[in-house]
Amino acid sequence: MLIKQQAGLLDYLSRLNKLLTTLTAWAGGLVLLVNVLVVSASVIWRYVLHSPLEWAEEAARAMMIALVFFGVATSTGRGGHIGVDLFLRFIPGSVRPYVVHASRWVLFLVAVGLTMSSYSLLQVSRYQTTETGLPMIISIAPVLIGSVVMMLGALEHALKERMKVVLLSGAGIALLVVLGWLKLSLMADPATAAAGLMFICFLLGIIAGVPIAFTLGMSAMVFFICDPTLPFVFFSQQVVAGVDHFVLLAIPFFLLAGAAMEHNGMSTRLVELVVRGMGRFRGGLNMTTVLSMAFFSGISGSKLADIAAVGGVLMPAVRRAKEDSNEAAAVFAASAVVSETIPPCVNLIVLGFVANISIGALFIAGLIPAACLLVLMLIAANRFGGKINIKDAYPQMRPRLQLWLGALVGLAMIFMIGRGVMMGIATSTEISAFAVVYAVVVGRLAFRELTLRTTVKMFIDIAAMSGVLLFIVACATSLSYVLTIQMIPQQIAELLVSIGQSQGSWIFLLLTIVILIVFGAVLEGAPALIIFAPILVPIAVQLGFNPLHFGIVMILAMGFGLFSPPIGLGLYTTCAICGVEMKNVIRPMVKYLLVSLFGIILIALIPTISTWLPGLAGY
Structure with missing residues (x-):
């Protein structure tokens, strides 16, 4: 019954x-x-x-x-x-x-x-x-x-x-x-x-x-x-x-712009162009993954969206070239850590919002750290990878003119975003809105693959994805309000200030990295930032750290935790997208994680890497 x-x-x-x-x-x-x-x-x-x-x-x-x-x-x-x-x-x-x-x-x-x-x-x-x-x-x-x-x-x-x-x-x-x-x-x-x-x-x-x-x-x-x-x-x-908050609109807008560039065929053209350019070198397919992830980080704003976009295009080529899928998944996850500070990253927007730091300044501050990590990861990809036969990866190749056109359209959008932020022409939200218009209109004219049906479905899907992502921000804000009522942030702040004053500011910085790696693995970037950034950034400034430098270190530490085994939520998603099991990815991933960790510590210990470029831009 x-x-x-x-x-x-x-x-x-x-x-x-x-x-x-x-x-x-x-x-x-x-x-x-x-x-x-x-x-x-x-x-x-x-x-x-x-x-x-x-x-x-x-x-x-x-x-x-x-x-x-x-x-x-x-x-x-x-x-x-x-x-x-x-x-x-x-x-x-x-x-x-x-x-x-x-x-x-x-x-x-x-x-x-x-x-x-x-x-x-x-x-x-x-x-x-x-x-x-x-x-x-x-x-x-x-x-x-x-x-x-x-x-x-x-x-x-x-x-x-x-x-x-x-x-x-x-x-x-x-x-x-x-x-x-x-x-x-x-x-x-x-x-x-x-x-x-x-x-x-x-x-x-x-x-x-x-x-x-x-x-x-x-x-x-x-x-x-x-x-x-x-x-x-x-x-x-x-x-x-x-x-x-108006500033958070940049998140769905950048996601939408990235989806438009993916649906109009730019991602497949770009990845094929990079494979054909890098494939002749040792570790060419791994290096393609690193470069493609860096490129799409400047378009979609979301690391998981980057992996979905690049992984969906590149993993079939990996299998056709008879490369190790577990190694490829490890490179994808490690590259996501490397590209955490490439604008327009969602976490940079959230950090600027909750810590009252200029989002434009954070976008600029993340460029050189990302470049340093990118170079280290390319060296590792070259050292640990092998050569492939490009014809195995792409039995049917597009004309090079099509491939270059796809790359130039994407680069033009990244230039528009970067130029707008550096010159202060408009806010990040306003620039992201124009990025959507550019991606839809120019992408349609250049490639004619973004049909009306596809466009409608894209808006519906991105609306649902944005709802899920921003609902995390909403609930994290509610919990953060509760923690503030209980004076928990103030108590943590007093403890960390005492540690910084007694043991030294650099001990505080290293302790912060450890804390954010752990909580970044469990909470993801946005909620961890909403809870910890209002606590940690003022303390860091009080101890003499530049907020831009400290903010970039926070983003990288949480990204490292998000994609680190055995807890990192981002690593689970990467494995699902790549069609592999996490237990088989851990061993090949360790060497790439060690390279990432070395780069993060280097950036943490040399503040100039994060602050030099924003200083030139007047921040």
Whole structure:
């Protein structure tokens, strides 16, 4: 009887979820398109027509919030949030399926909490307006809509399993909730237990493989529930505040520009050109991977997007040339570390935002460190690689003119981005909007491979991807707010300042590198930056470090952790894209990681590498 009821409910939820996620997917794509047009128009009106659109930034921020929640709702409905089994392998096999399925209930509970909290926020802001007179409801309504769709999608996926697993995993979550409630009810001041329960939820979420955004969101939500002095509406309010910033629009815009350059065929042309140029040398295919990753880092802004773009093109050539796929995956992951500071990197944008550092200055500061690491990695790729037969890798070759055209179109966009940042012509967000227009229009004219259907799908997919990425930022901001209330950053700051003053500033720097490698492996770049950058950057400045130099070291250390075995989340993704198992990648990767680590330490010990170029540019 229960099984029939489950099947009937699942069928109804599946049809409803398919309809709702289709609507949010199209809505997200449309919002992204309109936002690109609004930001581009605001620049034209300001610089060309000398008549600024006063409402443009607030409208763009409101659409940014809609983009995030429509995107994350779409991904949740499609099952796009995947936990990483970092610690699940240590759980007995008989228990593991129940622990894995419990993470689906966590997604549902976080979505329920966001729905309830955002409904309260909507009621509070119903009659409020923004500074330019726009109704506040346009920013809050998409949060409620996205949370409801996310809740229904999470419920469908929670019920998609054998009845025994569904019930027992749900009962396990319910038991934890009851135990937490009992602990609170037995305490004279429940607020004192809020922080402890928050940290327990965070640890359990990491161990159970709950997606990082929902681990962060669950931890913050539990704190707001347990502390009676804070209204629960603060939960959604802080989540919204985490992405209600114009500067963060650069992230989806750069992702979109990179996707446009990939879909119009530039990536395949560029990689083939590099293979044909470097293939005659020893380690030519490995060197191609390093150079291609560096090139696409200047386009997409996201390291995982770079690996997906280059790996999808280059791995077939690796297999055709009968090269070791595990070695190739190791080079991909190590090259991602090398290219962490090549603008327009997502983490550089996030760091500038949370630490109040000029994003343009960070873009410039990352160039020479990236060049140094690139040279070291090319030497390693040449030393540890072998020669290939180019005709095996590419049995059918394109004319060289096509290949050079693809490379020149991409280089022109990188030049436009770099020139705009260095000259201060526009903000990084405005430049990224023009990069999208350039990639779509010029790419279409140059290659004629970016069809209308492909363009529509690209906007929809990037909207969903941006929602997932920025939802991590939103939940990390909410947790960061909670940590600030608990005075935890201040306590850490006092400890680190005392270490720096007693043991020396360089000991503080090396300790920071170790901390960020560890947390970068578990938390990914954005949440780790949001939590640690506001703490560490002021301390570094107090101890005499240049914030640009320290920021670049932070980015590189977290990138090293993200792609390091056995915990690095980025390495798991790299292995999945390359079609290999991580256990087979660790040994060939060690030598490349040691080269990367040597370069990072060198950059940390010689601040001039990071500060010389920004100084010339006037920063």
